[in-house]
Amino acid sequence: MRTAVITLASGRHSHLILQQAGLALSTRVPDHYVIVSMEDPAIPGLVAGKNPVADIITVPLSAGRLPLAAARNAGAARALRAGADLMVFLDVDCIPGPSLLDGYARAAQDGALLCGTVAYLPPPPARGYPLDGLVGLAPPHGARPAPADGEVIRGGDPRLFWSLSFALTARTWHRIGGFCEQYTGYGAEDTDYASTAARQGVDVWWVGGAPAYHQHHPTRHPPIQHLDDILRNGALYKRRWGSWPMEGWLHAFQARGLIRYVRATDTWHKG
Numbered sequence: 488m489r490t491a492v493i494t495l496a497s498g499r500h501s502h503l504i505l506q507q508a509g510l511a512l513s514t515r516v517p518d519h520y521v522i523v524s525m526e527d528p529a530i531p532g533l534v535a536g537k538n539p540v541a542d543i544i545t546v547p548l549s550a551g552r553l554p555l556a557a558a559r560n561a562g563a564a565r566a567l568r569a570g571a572d573l574m575v576f577l578d579v580d581c582i583p584g585p586s587l588l589d590g591y592a593r594a595a596q597d598g599a600l601l602c603g604t605v606a607y608l609p610p611p612p613a614r615g616y617p618l619d620g621l622v623g624l625a626p627p628h629g630a631r632p633a634p635a636d637g638e639v640i641r642g643g644d645p646r647l648f649w650s651l652s653f654a655l656t657a658r659t660w661h662r663i664g665g666f667c668e669q670y671t672g673y674g675a676e677d678t679d680y681a682s683t684a685a686r687q688g689v690d691v692w693w694v695g696g697a698p699a700y701h702q703h704h705p706t707r708h709p710p711i712q713h714l715d716d717i718l719r720n721g722a723l724y725k726r727r728w729g730s731w732p733m734e735g736w737l738h739a740f741q742a743r744g745l746i747r748y749v750r751a752t753d754t755w756h757k758g
Contacts, residue, residue: 488572488573488592488595489518489519489569489570489571489572489573490515490517490518490519490571490572490573490574490575490588490591490592491517491518491519491520491521491566491569491571491573491574491575492510492517492519492520492521492539492575492576492577492583492588493521493523493559493562493563493565493566493574493575493576493577494506494520494521494522494523494562494576494577494578494579495522495523495525495553495555495558495559495562495578495579496522496523496524496525496527496530496579497524497525497526497527497553498527499579499580499704500529500530500533502579502580502702502704503522503530503533503534503579504533504534504537505582505615505616505618505702506577506579506581506582506583507520507534507537507538507539507541508537508582508618509582509583509584509585509618510538510539510583510588511537511538511539512585512618512619513583513585513586513587513588513589514585514586514588514589515588515589515592516538516539516588517539517575517588518571519542519566519569519571520539520540520541520542521541521542521543521544521562521565521566522534522541522542522543522544523543523544523545523546523558523559523561523562524543524544524545524546525545525546525547525548525553525554525558526545526546526547526548530543531543542565542569544561544562544565546558546561549671549672550671552671552672552716553671553672553673554668554671555650555666555670555671555672555673555676556666556667556668556669556670556671556676556680557666557668557671559576559650559665559666560665560666560668562576563660563665567657567660571657572656572657573591573592573595573654573655573656573657574654574655574656574657574660575587575588575591575652575653575654576650576652576653576654577651577652577699578650578651578652578699578701580651580701580702580704581605581651581652581699581700581701581702582616582618582621582699582700582702583652583698583699583700584621584622584697584698584699584700586636586696586697586698587603587652587697587698587699588697589696589697590603590636590694590695590696590697590698591603591654591694591697593637593696594639594692594694594697595654595655595656596656597656597658597659597662598659598662598688598689598690599641599655599656599659599689599690599691599692600645600648600653600655600659600663600681600684600689600690600691600692601653601654601655601692601694601697602631602643602648602649602652602653602691602692602693602694603652603653603654603693603694603696603697603698603699604627604628604631604633604634604693604694604695604697604698604699605627605628605631605649605651605652605698605699605700605701606621606622606624606625606626606627606628606698606699606700606701607625607628607701607703608621608624608625608700608701608702608703609624609625609703610703611702611703616700616702621700622698624700625700627698630647631647631649631693632647632693633693633695634693634694634695635695635696636695636696637695637696638695638696639692639693639694639695640692640693641690641692642690642691643690643691643692643693644691645681645682645684645685645691646678646681647691648677648678648680648681648684648691649677650676650677650680651699651701652697652699654694654697655689659689662687662689663680663683663684663687663689664683664687666679666680667679667680667683667727669723670720670723671716671720672713672715672716672719672720673710673713673716673717673720674713674716674717674720674721674732674733674736675717675720675721675723675724675732675733676720678724678732678733679723679724679727679728679732682727682728708739709735709736709739709740709743710736711740711743711745714740714745714746714757715757717733717736717737717740718746718755718756718757720732721733721737721755722754722755725753725754731753731755737755741755745757745758746758
């Protein structure tokens with residue numbers, strides 16, 4: 488089974504370097520490592536001469552916003568042209584555990600959207616994260632299933648799907664049809680993808696033994712810096728699927744007086 492790892496990058500350079508180093512230590516090294524640069528000209532120099540060798544492609548920003556959906560589609564197209572049987576999508580912030588690729592490969596089956604566990608790491612120590620000691624730094628995220636090594640939980644709730652770490656076969660990718668490129672900026676494109684997968688009869692499987700470790704970076708709760716993206720992409724999802732995604736964030740914004748809900752039209756507005 489020819490395996491490709493696909494990651495999207497724009498900034499987060501230190502995170503990308505650690506991801507590449509983690510892949511080099513994997514028990515199963517990827518056959519193809521695709522980095523999709525979203526208009527970041529520094530990336531080729533950062534990863535040059537390191538293993539696994541990176542195949543870098545570039546996609547343009549969309550009205551100044553990160554084209555996450557289009558970038559994933561471009562990365563998948565590159566991997567498929569190179570003969571990928573299994574595609575593993577890994578957020579640039581995520582360091583793969585040594586068994587991640589083996590875990591996904593063992594569980595891979597047509598008709599399944601595979602999700603490994605993700606642990607959110609604390610801030611790195613003075614010398615940086617120890618790649619051989621990540622497992623002891625944080626447990627898997629408590630909001631998602633965390634099966635034991637070798638265990639697969641089938642019939643997962645597609646609403647819990649996230650794009651930090653997931654995998655699927657080439658046939659399953661073609662069956663789902665890729666990400667909707669109308670989404671730009673932050674939020675909802677992965678929820679839309681899971682909804683599309685469910686409509687196509689693709690099941691969500693939670694895979695034990697395929698861990699990833701999300702590197703710490705400053706953030707805001709709720710993510711006020713993404714408010715405009717969340718409103719725009721949320722409204723797009725509502726038009727496509729009839730319900731609002733990211734409701735927890737929407738209500739948190741509402742509690743801060745940043746947005747208001749109009750019940751008569753089932754819409755959210757700023758101010």
